[in-house]
Amino acid sequence: MGRNLHKGLREILVHKKGPIVEKWRELIHKSYPPETAQFLKREKDRFSNPIGSSIEDSIWPLFDQLIGEADPSTTKKLLDNLVRVRAVQDFTPASAVQIIFALKQIVRKEVLPAAQKKGLLREYLEFESEIDRFGLLAFDVFMECRERVWEIKRNDLLKRPYLLAGGMCPSYMMKRGIKHLEKLKKEITQH
């Protein structure tokens, strides 16, 4: 959105960035069961709290993307960081990406009254549409992640050594078998 964001509205958003993103973080934490949410909030070490750190690393710059010059590849990378984790957890697709759309609830509370006062309702609604766009992008990312999981499952199956008594992994057998034949051929022609 960036350039098109009304200057006055941007000022309000910049001013409110802290409380908005903090509430957003809380909301994302609370999409997990209560004990987990508490932990995600409490543990600050990034290696002891990979879910929490993936959230923390993504939401602040994502918000900057929303109110500044959005760079498509950065936005996607940030959304990926946020959604990749959720794509393998106990979330339905909707609840996995809903955390983006839910940002609207917060912004509405924090920013809408001030925006209205300044007569920026239209601009405000456009900003909400931008959040929707990010939400849809998040869904793209979610699908990519899910497809990747299936690819990995398939690859795992293909690579999996078959548990056939006396059998060999077919691809390995083929690879080695062809080599063996070539070697034999060479030997025969040489002698």
Place this chain on the structure above:
Amino acid sequence: MAKELTPQEMLRIDLTPPNKDWMDIPTVIKPGIYCYPAKPEKVEIVGMPNPHVWSPLDDDWGLPEDWKETFLEGMRERLNKHRSFKIFMDICVRCGACADKCHFFLGSGDPKNMPVARAELIRSVYRGEFTKAGKILGRLAGGRKITEDVLKEIWYYMFQCTECRRCSLFCPYGIDTAEVTIIGRELINLFGLNINWIQEPVANCYETGNHLGLLPHTFKQNIEFMCMDIEDFVGVTIEPPFNKKGAEILFVTPSGDVFADPGIYTLMGYLLLFEHIGLDYTWSTYASEGGNFGFFTSLDMAQRLNAKIYAEAKRLGVKWILGGECGHMWRVVHQYMNTFNGPPEFLEEPVNPLTGTKFENAKSAKMIHISEFTADLIKHGKLKLNPKRNDHLKVTYHDSCNPSRGMGMFEEPRYIINNVCNNFYEMPENTIREQTFCCGSGAGLNAGENMELRLRGGLPRANAVKYVHERFGVNMLSCVCAIDRAVLPASMEYWVPDVNVCGVSELVGNALIMEGEHDRPTDLRGEEIPGFAKAEGEEEVTEDV
């Protein structure tokens, strides 16, 4: 258990889960998390009870009529037999120190994956069925009765624990949830409810000596195929000894090294190393498996499958045993083998024939780890190495749970890597050594159908790899465990796609300068090594056939 959603439920998108006591939150068994059930014939082969066809998604799990009595009797028997189990049931004060230490909790966010909660699934039954307070007060005393739903819940979460013991490191009382899982799985196995990914390797191992069910000629042939590759890539001819009576050393490694990519390159590393030093050793086509999926089934089964190692050492008349790169194999070797099937008086305390080093740590069990052996060789200058051949790699090292937390082996692999590579970077301190994060797929959970579970469990490890990848450009994750080698590639593919996985012995193999070797433009995978490949226009390397 898995129920159809009503249209209303389908339309509801809950962002905040309910705040209820764990006993009131029903467990929903989900595809992607569980592994397929054991095939009845594989249960039958090893004489385990109640072989039958069933599905975790069905309501009816085909439990025998008297299953409750059997469960409680099984629990009573184990409470009497294993003091540790009894103590772990009694003394947990629910302080929560272990709660956030499990990779499955950290990756899934599911509170029932907190180690304290995992143990509590069984502990609650212990209280409700075996203690006075629990029998009278029930839930007030944290107790509950065993029911089908409780059994299903236990089943679901016992197969979401990799028995990695990270949690035990943080418990002020030393409670080892892995041991609770071990007993939990034993109880599950009273009803034919194992997962097939464990049961089939167990049956195979029982029948053919290894998890993959490789018959002796196939086992031998596969290793010979690898010798052909070595001939191509290195230019030396190796004829490995099989079942050689009177050899000094018996070498035993997980069959994954014989069969699965990238384990096979690690095996090529072993072959080169033994050839390099002219070791008097032998492979065995009978003790053709170092790993022991029996350990993930029951301690009795672990003992049965382990027995072949000493038996074969005796038959072949070797002096001592050398073991390959494996994880849980070392837990069994290090902590159980000696009392399971030993002590083996017919063997000698391992002595490195080239350096004279006595491995006093293995005085009783008579088996040492290949990393201990290789590190000793390097320390005494017995290996000719060119670490530059690994210069294109920026390597980090994943401490596999069992060799590190289980047997305390931290330095040897690092010493080796530092001698065969020039670029080694450690992952952050709270993710390595004793505190290492599990690969996420150990203890028999390395199937394909439970990939979501594996990826969740792999997140904490991958998160640390990602850090060194981004910070230092790390592109190779090394380890000394066959399961790690089999499963970390999938985890990397999802979380850190630019990082590859290898065994430490593969790195050794690539760095070894072999007598009579030809130009080696490629590594053991047949991939060109930058700086070693012939520049265009230069004469092609002629293959020495």
